[in-house]
Amino acid sequence: MISRLLSIAGNTFIESLRRPVFLSVLGTVCVLLSLNPAISTLTLGEDDKLLVDLGLSTILLGGLFLSAFIATGSISQEIDSKTILTILSKPVGKFCFIAGKYMGTCAAISLAVWIWSLVFLLGIRHGAISTAWDNTDGPVLLFGLGGTALAVAIASWGNYSRRWNFPTTVSSLLAAFLALAWILVLLTGKDWSLQGLHTEFATGEKQLGQVLLALLLALQALWILAAISIACSTRLGQLSTLLVTFGVFMLGLSSDALFGGPGQEKPLAALAYRLTPNLQFHWLADALSLGSPVSGSYLLLVSGYTILFSGAILCLATALFEGKEAG
Amino acid sequence: MKTPPDTAFVKTHGLTKVFKDFWLRPRVVALEGLDLEIRPAEVHGLLGSNGAGKSTTIKLILGLLFPTSGEVTVFGKAPGDVETKNRIGYLPEESYLYGFLDAEEILDYYGRLFNLPAPTRKQRIAELLDMVGLQGMRRRPLAEYSKGMQRRIGIAQALINNPDLLILDEPTTGLDPIGAREVKDLILKLRKEGKSVLLSSHRLADVEDVCDRITVLYGGRKQAEGSMDELLSSPSSTIIETDRLDAATIDSISKLLEKAGGLSIRKTESPRQSLEDFFLGLVEKADREGAETSGATGGAGVAEFLAKKNPTPDTEPNSETGEDKASTAGEDAD
Ligand SMILES: Nc1ncnc2c1ncn2[C@@H]1O[C@H](COP(=O)(O)OP(=O)(O)O)[C@@H](O)[C@H]1O
Ligand SMILES: [Mg+2]
Numbered sequence: 001m002i003s004r005l006l007s008i009a010g011n012t013f014i015e016s017l018r019r020p021v022f023l024s025v026l027g028t029v030c031v032l033l034s035l036n037p038a039i040s041t042l043t044l045g046e047d048d049k050l051l052v053d054l055g056l057s058t059i060l061l062g063g064l065f066l067s068a069f070i071a072t073g074s075i076s077q078e079i080d081s082k083t084i085l086t087i088l089s090k091p092v093g094k095f096c097f098i099a100g101k102y103m104g105t106c107a108a109i110s111l112a113v114w115i116w117s118l119v120f121l122l123g124i125r126h127g128a129i130s131t132a133w134d135n136t137d138g139p140v141l142l143f144g145l146g147g148t149a150l151a152v153a154i155a156s157w158g159n160y161s162r163r164w165n166f167p168t169t170v171s172s173l174l175a176a177f178l179a180l181a182w183i184l185v186l187l188t189g190k191d192w193s194l195q196g197l198h199t200e201f202a203t204g205e206k207q208l209g210q211v212l213l214a215l216l217l218a219l220q221a222l223w224i225l226a227a228i229s230i231a232c233s234t235r236l237g238q239l240s241t242l243l244v245t246f247g248v249f250m251l252g253l254s255s256d257a258l259f260g261g262p263g264q265e266k267p268l269a270a271l272a273y274r275l276t277p278n279l280q281f282h283w284l285a286d287a288l289s290l291g292s293p294v295s296g297s298y299l300l301l302v303s304g305y306t307i308l309f310s311g312a313i314l315c316l317a318t319a320l321f322e323g324k325e326a327g
Numbered sequence: 328m329k330t331p332p333d334t335a336f337v338k339t340h341g342l343t344k345v346f347k348d349f350w351l352r353p354r355v356v357a358l359e360g361l362d363l364e365i366r367p368a369e370v371h372g373l374l375g376s377n378g379a380g381k382s383t384t385i386k387l388i389l390g391l392l393f394p395t396s397g398e399v400t401v402f403g404k405a406p407g408d409v410e411t412k413n414r415i416g417y418l419p420e421e422s423y424l425y426g427f428l429d430a431e432e433i434l435d436y437y438g439r440l441f442n443l444p445a446p447t448r449k450q451r452i453a454e455l456l457d458m459v460g461l462q463g464m465r466r467r468p469l470a471e472y473s474k475g476m477q478r479r480i481g482i483a484q485a486l487i488n489n490p491d492l493l494i495l496d497e498p499t500t501g502l503d504p505i506g507a508r509e510v511k512d513l514i515l516k517l518r519k520e521g522k523s524v525l526l527s528s529h530r531l532a533d534v535e536d537v538c539d540r541i542t543v544l545y546g547g548r549k550q551a552e553g554s555m556d557e558l559l560s561s562p563s564s565t566i567i568e569t570d571r572l573d574a575a576t577i578d579s580i581s582k583l584l585e586k587a588g589g590l591s592i593r594k595t596e597s598p599r600q601s602l603e604d605f606f607l608g609l610v611e612k613a614d615r616e617g618a619e620t621s622g623a624t625g626g627a628g629v630a631e632f633l634a635k636k637n638p639t640p641d642t643e644p645n646s647e648t649g650e651d652k653a654s655t656a657g658e659d660a661d
Contacts, residue, residue: 004440007436007439011425011428015425015428082419082422083424083425085417085419086417086419086422086437087440088389088390089415090441090488091409091412091413091441091442092409093409325393326386326392
C-alpha cells in the first residue's frame with residue numbers, strides 16, 4: 001500500500017512539474033516577488049510592512065492558481081484521457097489513488113511555495129528600495145541572482161546535451177541554490193561583514209520568525225484547497241472544479257464576516273460556518289502588520305486543523321469516487 | 328490462491344448493463360443477460376460489430392463499470408477485488424498513456440503499482456521493449472509516439488506483471504501488419520504457458536487465427552458461442568491442396584470422382600500469396616539489409632519472462648515490500 005501510494009504520488013509530482021502551467025506560474029510569481037522591494041516603495045513610510053503584506057498575498061494567490069490547475073488537472077485529466085482505466089485495473093485501491101494524487105499535488109505546490117518563499121525572504125532582507133540605489137544589498141543581489149542564473153544555466157545545458165527535462169531540473173536546482181543563497185545572505189551583513197545565523201532573526205522590526213510562520217500557514221491553506229480540488233474533480237469537470245475551488249477560497253477568507261463566526265446562533269449560518277474551511281486561521285498578514293505575534297502553539301493548533309480538515313475531505317473524495325464508474 | 332484447473336477464470340451469469348441518463352432513465356442497453364466463461368489456458372474471442380457491447384463486458388469483468396444486474400466472478404472473487412488484479416493484465420481499447428513520461432518510465436511506474444522489486448522491473452522492461460520493438464525509442468516521451476507505437480507500449484504495460492489472464496480490447500487497431508502478427512504470436516505463446524486470453528475484436532481474421540472459443544455479441548446479446556471447430560467447420564465439403572496440376576490431370580481426377588459416387592469438382596484455382604505474407608517478406612528483407620527507421624522495428628520475439636511458469640502469484644503480501652521501499656527512494660528525482 002505504502003509503496004503504491006508513493007509511486008502514484010511520485011508520478012503525479014513529476015507530471016505536475018512537467019506541465020507548462022507549472023513553470024509559467026512559478027516564473028511569473030518569482031519575478032513579481034523579486035520586484036516586490038521596488039514596488040513597495042510607492043507608499044510613504046511603512047515600506048517594509050507593505051513588502052511583507054504584498055509578498056504573502058502574492059504567494060497565496062500564486063499558490064491558489066497553481067493548486068487549482070494542478071489539482072483539478074491531476075484527476076480529471078486521467079479520467080478524460082482514460083489512463084485511469086490502466087491504473088484502476090492494477091491492484092490499486094481507490095483511496096490509495098486519491099491519497100497518492102493528493103500527496104503528489106501537495107508536493108508540487110510545496111516545492112513552488114518553497115522557491116517563492118526564498119525569493120520573498122531575500123526580498124525582505126534587501127528591504128524596500130527607498131531612493132535610487134543608495135541602499136542596495138550586495139550579498140542578496142550576488143547570491144540570489146547568482147544562484148538563479150546558475151540553476152537556469154545548468155538546467156539549459158542538461159536539457160540541451162543530456163535531454164534532462166527542463167522544468168523538473170530547473171525547479172529542483174532553484175529550490176537548492178536559493179536555499180543556499182539565503183543561508184549565505186544570513187551569514188553576511190549588507191556591508192559584507194560576517195555575522196551569526198541568528199542575527200537577522202534578532203532584529204525585532206522585521207519579525208523574520210513570524211514571517212516564516214506565516215509562510216508555513218499559507219502553505220497549509222493551499223493544502224486544504226488542493227484537497228477540495230481533488231474531491232471535486234472526482235465528480236466534476238475541470239472548469240467546475242476551478243470555480244468551486246475559487247469559491248471555497250473566497251468563502252474561507254471571509255467566513256467570519258459572512259456567517260458570524262463560531263458563536264453564531266442561527267442554525268443555518270452556524271452550519272455553513274462549520275462546513276467551510278476557515279482560512280483566516282492561516283492568514284497572518286494582518287496580525288503581522290498589527291505587530292501582534294503568534295505563538296508556536298497556535299501553529300500546532302492550525303496544523304491540526306489542516307490535517308483533520310484535509311483528511312475529512314479526502315475521505316469524502318474516496319466515498320464519491322468509490323461509487324463512480326471509471327468506464 | 329491458485330485456481331484449481333477445472334474452475335473457470337472468469338464466470339458471468341445474466342450480466343446486464345443499462346446506461347442511464349442524468350435523470351436515471353435508461354438510455355442504452357449495452358449488454359443483456361450475458362453468460363460467459365473463460366477457462367484456464369483458453370483464448371476466448373469476443374466478436375461483435377461496433378457498439379455490440381464488447382468493451383462494456385470487459386469493463387464489467389474488471390470492475391470498472393458496475394453491473395445493472397447479473398453476476399461476475401473473476402478468479403472466484405468479486406471483480407473489484409484488489410488482490411486478484413495482480414493476476415490480470417489489461418489493454419484498454421484507447422490507450423492514451425502519460426505523454427510526459429518516456430517508455431521506460433511508464434513501464435516502471437506500472438511495475439511499481441504491482442510492487443515488483445526493482446531488478447525484476449528492470450529486466451522485464453528491457454525484455455518487453457525488445458518484444459514490442461521499441462527498444463530504440465525508450466527515452467522519448469510518449470507524446471511523440473505514433474498511435475501504433477503507443478499501442479505497443481499499451482501491450483507491454485499489460486504484460487508487466489506476467490498475468491494469468493490477459494484482457495485485450497481490440498489490440499490490433501492502429502497496429503501495422505507486423506505488429507498485428509506479433510500480437511497473435513504472443514497470444515498463442517501465452518496459451519501454451521497455460522494462461523488465458525480474452526480477446527475482443529471486430530476483425531474476423533484476428534479472431535479466426537488465434538481463438539479456441541468465441542462468443543459473438545450483437546446489440547448487447549449473445550448470438551452464438553462455442554469452439555471455432557463447432558461453429559465453423561462445414562462437414563459437407565473437402566478441400567485438397569497439391570502442387571500445380573495441368574488440365575489433363577484435373578480432367579482425370581474429375582472422372583475418378585464421377586466414378587466414385589457421382590461427385591464433381593466445384594472449383595479449381597491457383598492460390599495467390601496473401602498480401603500479409605508479401606508485406607512481411609518485404610519488411611523482413613529491409614530489416615536484414617539494415618534500413619533505418621524512426622518507427623517501430625520488428626519485435627524480437629516474445630519476452631522471456633512470460634515463458635517462465637510462475638509457481639506463486641507475483642506479489643505475495645508483505646514478502647517484497649521491504650526491498651521495494653528501498654528501491655523507491657530517490658526514484659522521484661528525474
Ligand atoms: N459511458 C457510456 N454511457 C452511455 N452509453 C455507453 C457508454 N459506454 C458505452 N455505451 C453504449 O453501450 C453500447 C456498447 O458499447 P461498447 O461496449 O463500447 O461497444 P463495443 O462492442 O464497440 O466495444 C454502445 O451503444 C455505446 O453507445
Ligand atoms: Mg469497444
